[in-house]
Amino acid sequence: MTDLLTVEDLRITYPTRQGPSEVVRGVSFALGRERLGIVGESGSGKSQTGRALLGLTPAPGIATARRLEFDGIDLRQASPATWRALRGIRISMVMQDPKYSLNPVMTIGRQIVEAYRTQKGGAKTAARDRAMAMLEAVQIRDPSRVFNAYPHELSGGMGQRAMLAMMLITEPDLLIADEPTSALDVTVQLEVLAILDRLVADRGMGLIFISHDLRLVSTFCDRVLVMYAGRIVEEVKASDLANARHPYTQGLYTCLPRIEGSQRPLQTLQRDASWAL
Incomplete structure (x- = not known):
């Protein structure tokens, strides 16, 4: 599978009174036409990572990378005209809350x-x-x-x-979804995930799904990156999350109450909620 997106050593720095502060520290990953989850608690750097992929790091932040390529295009050297040709056409981003x-x-x-x-x-x-x-x-x-x-x-x-x-x-060839279901109830979450699942399958898009809910991501994504304090601490197949090795990943996986059926495949959950679709 040819990589659609390649990220190597992504770093995002903000100035503070105590000196530069890195909020994203050496993030590296590759994405094909698949569903990739990025999971972590608030402040872990996952949303900052997603915005940096579109060149949207807010000032006075500075994003740098050893390599940042989208379909052969070096995003580090992208001109304003190149970004206009990419944003909203080949790369789109869905923010967390439509009200804003x-x-x-x-x-x-x-x-x-x-x-x-x-x-x-x-x-x-x-x-x-x-x-x-x-x-x-x-x-x-x-x-x-x-x-x-x-x-x-x-x-x-x-x-x-x-x-x-x-x-x-x-x-678009790549959709970045930044916690698109966090403000929704469970039934509507399933509807939105079903829509994304179908569109990714039908259109062959790459999807980066950013969330704090590891169990939700585990039912939907193919791979999962777990972020903590600006770093990726573990990369694991979604199907293997129960066997994750890093203590932080294990903590995220076990901290939520276990509800009967919560670990069933997305297709089963969609069928059970089909009355709402």
Whole structure:
């Protein structure tokens, strides 16, 4: 499998009164067209890592790497024009909470159409048809209503689906999902995971799924990177998480209450929750 993304020795540093502070320290991994989970507690550096892959490290932070390549493109030397050709077209990112990512004074449909036309061009009518089709693809039952709704008129789960539609409408090669289900209830989590699972399989995307919930990731991803204090402390197949060796990984795996059926495969959980889809 050819690597879509290669990261070697990624470091992110912020200035402080006591001197430079590294919040991401020597992160290295490769990603193919697969589902890769990045897991860790708050402050472990996982979201900073995801943003750095899109060149979105906020000032005054500085991101450096020995190697940072996407499909043969050296992202360390990427010009503004190169980033414009990548962001939202070949690499998309879904943020944690749609309330802070969607424009509150624009309808959902207008935002999706604008995102599509900015990247792909074309007539407004064609873009609207494409947006409606994308809303249907993320399993929104009444796409016309959602298309004309404002963000505050949607539930958290519906808003998250609208965000997925906006990020996926350009058919990216890589999707970075930063805790897209953490604010959702269990049933809606399963719906969003089912959508991502199907889209990755159908479109052959690479997916980086960032979360603090190791058990959730274990039912969904192919591989898992476990981060602590800015470093990757363990890389393990999702199917082998029960046999993880690092004490921190073991702690994350066993700290949550065990609910009957919580370790069943994602496909089984989806079937059991199919009444809500």
